[in-house]
Amino acid sequence: MEKDLKLVSGSDLRGVAVDVGSGVTLGPDQARSAAYAFAEFLKKRTGQSSPLVALGRDPRLTGEALLHAAAEGLCAAGARAVDFGLCATPAMFEAVLALPSDGAIMITASHLPYERNGMKFVTKDGGLEHEEVADLARAMQPVAPCAVGDLPKVDFLAQYAARLADFVRARAGRGDKPLAGRKIAVDAGNGSGGFFAKLVLEPLGADTAGSQFLEPDGRFPNHIPNPEDGAAMEAACRMVRGSGADAGVILDADCDRAAIVGKGGAPMNRNRLLALLAAIVLEEHPGATIVTDSVTSAGLTRFIERKGGVHLRYKRGYKNVIDKAKELCAQGVDCPLAVETSGHCAFADNHFLDDGAYMAARLLALLADGEDLEGKIADLEEPAEEAEVRLKIAAEDFRAAGEAVLQRVRAGIGQRPDWGANRDYEGVRATVRLPGGGEGLILVRLSVHDPVLPINFESDAPGGVKILAQQLLEQIQGAQGVDLAPLAALAAP
16 A cells, blocks of 8 residues: 555656666556546445546557556446547546546656656546545555456547637637638647647648647657746747747647747746736636746736736645635635646636646637737736755655744744745745845745755846845754755855
8 A cells, every 4th residue: 555655646646657677666557456446436426336437548658558457447346438548638627527427537647758657537526636546545456457348439539629629719709710820830749739730720720830749659759748848848939930830839748738939939838828828817807816826926926916816826736726716716706717837727617627728729819819929918027037946855754844944934034124924825935125126035835745845036136046045045054854955056156
């Protein structure tokens, strides 16, 4: 059981699926056992003695074998399985809502390297929470392979793509091909997202010449399929510059995250992407609350407030952000958007599914209306400097050691006249008046699962990050069981 619990990563199971020297931790045996446990979970949740479960995968080399093993686990538990084949995580969410299925399992490790794989679990209430996945891991027991026969197959990815195209048509209101005359390039990173060019944009009339890495290849030979990765984003920017496209889209391997590239190759990810999304929803929902993760910039807050909205910085982790938005909506607060700087984005009018392809379709619909994506965020104030360091905690009780550091930072807010407090849902955030003018931010957090203190710095003045690092180092110097070397390197003269 302890070995299976190590597979729990947030709200997924993830492990090594290809032996690259360290052994396999998530192979067919684990997939079979996890699927069996999920079937038992669904029986209790739905009251069905033979729940129907949709199975999908991204193109990783181990995807087909793990999907087949998951089907064996489901059938051993008396459940029924349907094979969706190559698919996208948001399509699996949608399948549970649209089809008479009781749950779904997506075989994917999202943006991680090819040797990794994982399992995401979905019910009609959305993805399982961390504790529910941990309970599945605790319930995992050996399950013998069994014959499952020929599984029914559904090409749901095509149905999902058709709905996205129809959404853009309805939103644009300009006929069957509202993107005619627009050139939009797609970088799918050789993941599942090649369909977005072929089955969404081209039927809408867009010219997708210049798109790259559309063919699924589970080795991900060109770059890691991760919109948050600097090299991957630069590849997408080069794609747009080289093709002269009006815009570009980069998707991760299972399409639950995306980022946009503006005309001329300007990246529109992280705070710029969040600002663009906020600008759109605040036109439709004046005064609404936008929920983001904790590492967003002060400039984004000012941008949202100028647009008449409310910015709620919540905890890191896309499930945290989405769950907070759902909670606010249930309380009667107009909260149409939950979005994390990683590119996870969920709209209330799309069942709060974190769906990168839907997000991209919604943004590209603006091009059909002749709007300028970059113009929507022209007044976004961006930091002059940003940095992140991660301090490892060697203490046996890493949580106590980390909390002691957070307490030192809180004390600094009370003791240092140039440090001001912010409302914190996660960690401690200090607003800092910089010498010579300007403002900076320090955010110190404690990882939920790992012995690490991530620290984010932001300065609106050049040279400010080093000053912030120096001040923080002074404040937490002597902290026990914490490796301060990365912070000292950033603070070095």
